[in-house]
Amino acid sequence: MQDDAYQPCPQCGESAVAPVQFTWWGGLVGPKLLSQVSCTGCGHQYNGKTGKPNTAAIAVYLSIFAVLAVAVVMMMSSL
Ligand SMILES: [Zn+2]
Numbered sequence: 396m397q398d399d400a401y402q403p404c405p406q407c408g409e410s411a412v413a414p415v416q417f418t419w420w421g422g423l424v425g426p427k428l429l430s431q432v433s434c435t436g437c438g439h440q441y442n443g444k445t446g447k448p449n450t451a452a453i454a455v456y457l458s459i460f461a462v463l464a465v466a467v468v469m470m471m472s473s474l
Pocket residue numbers: 404405406407408409434435436437438439
């Protein structure tokens with residue numbers, strides 16, 4: 396299997412998918428970390444490595460980001 400081979404779209408079966416460069420939830424780094432890909436057929440976004448939706452991983456990613464943001468704010472306000 397090639398490095399750039401992704402799972403076909405779980406929604407429509409399309410095998411032509413493209414990596415997502417930017418998302419509202421992860422900026423530039425998030426989609427790379429989660430192997431987020433977008434189907435060129437129907438636009439469905441999912442994890443290109445596993446073929447499963449990234450919904451749970453995105454929730455975890457967002458909550459970690461929220462905790463970090465709160466920690467930064469608390470550090471800033473204690474200075
Ligand atoms: Zn599709």
